[in-house]
Each structure stands twice: as structure tokens, then as C-alpha cells.
Amino acid sequence: MSDFVDGFWSLYVAGITLLSVIACAVLLTMQHQKRAPGQAVGTTGHQWDEDLAEYNNPLPKWWMWLFWITIVFGLVYFALYPGLGTFKGMLGWTSTGQYQAEQAKADATYGPVFKKYAAMDIEAIAKDPQAKAMGERMFLTYCSQCHGSDARGAKGFPNLADNDWLWGGEPQAILTTILEGRTGMMPPMGAAVGGPEGVKEVANYVLSLSGAAHDAKLAEAGKAKFAACAACHGPEAKGNPALGAPNLTDKVWLHGGTLAAISEQIDKGRTNVMPAHKEFLGPERSRLIAAYVWGLSQPPAGAK
Template sequence: MNTSQFTSNFWNIYIFVIVIASFLGLAWLLISQNKVKGDSTKGGQVETMGHSWDGIEEYNNPLPRWWFYLFVLTVLFGIAYFILYPGMGDYKGVFNWSSSNQYEQEVKVADAKYGPIYQKFGQMPVEALAADPQANRIGKNLFDTYCIQCHGSDAKGSRGFPNLTDHDWLWGGTPDKIQETVTNGRLGVMAAWGPALGEEKVKDAANYVLSLSGANHDAARAKLGDAVFHGPPANCFTCHGPDGKGIQGLGPNLTDDTWLWGGTEKAIVNTITNGHTNQMPAWNTFLDKDKIHILTAYVWGLSNKGDAAAANAQPAAASQPAAVTDEAKTVVENGVVTMYFASGKSDLAANTSEALAEVVKGVGEGKTAVISGYHDSTGDAVKNAELAKERAVKAKDALVALGVPEDKVQLEKPISSDGGDTSAGRRVEVLLK
């Protein structure tokens, strides 16, 4: 029941009456305009509308038949729609449709399709995940959807919003700290000291802050500002540290050239006078832990590209084991069967049938086997894509040979079939949905 009905059922009746009255009004209009008053095209006497312009008059002819029946069909469609779907007060319709129900169904379909992929990446360490090409693309998509509004498409931020590509992190730039920030959000508050200090002391403090970073400043004011910075009533050092190098989670480093709100004397005076409040929203109520983990890896990789590349160079760093030799190999990890191939080949490894045993069992329990083919980034891109598809088909044939019905095997093209420039890119992944 609509919550408004606890006080009144007026709006339910109001909407219902308007809808019914609209249909009755349209029906009356169609019937009244369908009376044949004559036909000027056949020489009959027809009334005019009483309008005349330079001797030209408008005949009072009935609607053309095709137009009339088109209106009738529109009315019939409207009636059918309001029977099947909500639109008349609290009436839910035969299908009991609602936007929230449809959203939930679409989310379930998306979770079934992409959930295993997110789950696989959710179990990888951040350093390895940041180096995985597919995970990196997913992370960028998440960043472009939820983060660029504040941090920019290049992640370099803007006035009031931090740069994510450097190593200046107020709340910490380690993987666990970044994940904590994305998950729970942050609230940063710089108090307004203008009323307590007054205009002159604010300028003294601003010049002292400028002196900490080696910027141009008034030396006399900076000397006076030292006392403001370290002594009451401001006591700036409690957040920024006695040396001005900042305290994680409290106040930023004032000795470098990174300024969130501007590093000019005017900007610093404004900050000290009026203060600032910044809030990073918490995403744990909107994104699940696997998506947050992937997004964390992407953000961490923005300022640690060298470390991510080093992790990618280590064969055991990623969850998908790299094929260290140019030969076919099949492994099972986290419920995903991964088949690696020799360069330019589509031959399956000898242990493939054994590795597919759990997939066959899962299909027998009502699930569907989903196969995605990848290729490395070396050589001709078109031929590589054809080879990736050929390898996926070979995997499907292997499942069918083991007794899996063809309609229970789905070939799914991944977001990008380019698996990178290593031998681990030449692979086919088989998972259950």
C-alpha cells in the first residue's frame, strides 16, 4: 500500500479519475468528429468552418479514415498499457511492474555475467592487479564512472580535489589506506582562524607557511608568523607538525609545492581565514568489495606505475599463472579453468579434459559454461583475434566431447581480448555461471 494512504486515499482516486476521464474524453472527441457532414471531394455540399482568407474557405470535412483508425488504435494501445502496467493510482497492473523490480533484475543478470570476473580479480593482490591489462581496463571504467567528476579524467585533480598521480597522500597512499579511503570515505576540516587571529596575524601566518616551502615571502611577517604557527591560539603544528611536514590524516605537508587550495599568499590567507571542509564520499554502500578492490588497484597504479610494471614482470605475481615456456598448459584456479597456448597455436594441453571435470559437473547441476578467448598483443591484431576465437571453439569442442550439451556452452567475447604482451595473454578462460 502506498504510504500516502495512511493519511488519505485522495491522490490514488485523483489519478484514477484523471486517467479514466482522459480516455472518455478522447472517445467522445473521436466519435463527434467522425460524423460525415458531406464530402467536398465528391461534389457534395459541405459546411465550412466560417474562416475565409482571400476567398479561401476551410471545409468542415470529417477526419480521413486512416487518421481516424490510427487514433482508435492509439486509444486501444493506451487501454491495454494501463491494464498491463501501473498508471491508474495504486493499481500495479497485470505484470506488477516497477522500476525498482526491473533494476534489481538487471543487477542480478549483470552480477551473474560479470560476478565471476570481479571475484577472480578480487582475490588478487593490488600490486599484481594494477599490472593486469583486463583488470586495469575495468578499473579505469569504474574510475571514469565514479571518480572523474572530482579528480578529472587524467586523475590529476583540480582546485579542492587531490591529484592521484603523485605521491602526496594526506590519508596514506598504500593499497590498504587507499582501499580504506574508497570504502569509508574521508572528511577533512581546516578550521577558520580569521575571527580568532585577525587580518594581520593571518597574513603573518601565511608568510610563515610560504617560507616553509621556499616560496617568495615577507621575511619580517614570516618571523612573526612563526609564533602564530607554534603558539596559541592557532597552534597550527598540532595538525601540520612542528616542522610543517604534515601529519597523516590530520594536516597536509606545507613544505612542498603541492597545494590543494592554491599556494599563493592570497590563496593561503583565504584558507587560514575561512577554512575549508572537504568530503570524500564512502563507496561501500554502492560498490561491492571486489569492485572497490579493482578500483583501489587502478588508483594505486596511477602513482606507482614502476612498481606495477615490476609486479607484472614476476611470473607468480598475478592470479593467472604465466606460461613460462612456449607450450600448451591448462590450470585451474579459483574455479576458473585457464588454458594457455603456444605462440600461433590452438592445440590444447594434454591435461585439459581432467581440468574440465569440475566444469562438466557444474553444467550437470544446471549451470552454463562460459568461454572467453584472449591473445597476446604481438603480431597482426586481426589474425590474433581470429586465433583467440579458434582457441575458444577448441575449448567448447573439448567440453562437448566430455558430454556437455552445446546449448550449455556459451562463447562470450570479453571486454577486450588483448591479454597483454606476455605469453599469459594467449589463453582461454572457462567459468561457470
């Protein structure tokens, strides 16, 4: 409650809080009445439908007591916990303090476990069953919303379980991706390839690279225009992990492999962001997750 610039508002709020509690007590006392034995019960004086009257019975005792208990509880709470203006409470409790205490407890429990893995190679961590289980749990918590619980991705979110990488699949590259994040950026290329007709030609050429159905004549015309793309995708269109530029000759598509999807990608370009997790997860957790992710495509497909 350090938002208050001077003490007045703190006192003002604390005063109103206490006054409300006192007002409740006063109201309860005013409503407190006993019925003497044998005394007839009066009515409130309200009458409906000619002879329907409301009795003025005293409030039930258990009900009154509940209110008194609530008031006492409130006052004790205000004394112990922060609740009255800027008064911090006698226990000195804060939500930040509670969070830090829980954090410290978790660090004490998991710290030694993480330390053990911090000294190991990512390849070695990936073979450790305990580390793998921890990595998988953290992947499900922190990564699955984008990459899927089986890490197989979705349109725009890469499959991490295959052996096809935008930014490189070496353990260190994966760790860097997690820690620093990645921004895949392709500028709109429509104008550079000569407008809609050029886009169609280059798109057909791209389709031809992976052996997909395409118009051979358009593709032939598009081939020359691919020079505009080679700086990023490479002269043979095999991609460039330094830029996150995908290999266009395989059958793996991040944004769709139809003529329409490829044309749109060429015409409009795209910026695709993998957020950095360094601040959020720290190096030790990221290491375990990197090992888990790397392990998903090991041994590489085709290897014995």
C-alpha cells in the same frame, strides 16, 4: 501508488482515466459521417470575405483509424501495465522489478570477475591489465568530475597521480579513503596567531618552508607562532596523514601557494570533504578503483 490511504482515490483516478478514453471514442463516433456517392458537400456555414466558405468534408479515414488504434492501444496498455489507480496490471511489471532484474543480470555477469579480484592483493590487482581497464573506466565514471579524467585534480581536489598524499598512499589507505570518505578540517587560526599581522608572519614562514619567495623578517617572527600549527602539521610541518594535514614543506598546494591563498587558509581555515563511496559502489568496485589509483603513482617517483 501506495500513497493512497484508502481505495476511493484509486477508483476515482481510474474512473476519470477510463472516462477520458471513452469520451474520446464517443467524440470520434459523433464526428464520423459518410458522404453518399454523388451527394454535394455542404459547408460549415462559416463565411469570410464575402464569398470564402469552409467545406464540411468528412474526416480522412486514415486519420480516424489512427485515433481508434490509439484508443485500443491505451486500453490494452492499461490492462497490462500499472496505469489505472492502484491496479498493478496483468504483467506485474514495476520499475523497481525491472531495475532489480537488470541488477541481477549485471551481478551474474560481473560477479565472478569481481570475486576473482576480491581475493587478490590491491598491489596484484594493479598489475592485472583487465582490472586496470575496469578500474580506469569506473574512475572516469565516478571520480573524474572531482579529480579530473587524468586524476591530476584541481584546486581543492587533490592530485591522485603524484606521490603526495594527505591521507596516506598505501593501497589500504586509498581503499579506506574511497569507502569511508575523508573530511579535512582546519579551524580558523587568525585569532590564535594574533590577528592579521600574525597571519602575515606565519604565512611568510610557511612560504619559507618550501623555499618560496618570502619576507625573511616576517618569516622569522612567524616561526615561533607556528607552534599553534604543529599539533596538526607536525613540528617540522611535514603533515600528518591521520588528520589529512598536508605537508607544508613540499611545493604541492591543494588550495594555492601564493601569500594571499596561504594567508586566507590560515585566517579562515577550511573544511574539505571527500564523500564516502561505500554504500554507493560497494567493496568490490572500490577495490578495483583503489588499485587503479594506487597504480597511477607506481613506481614511486625517484625509485628505480
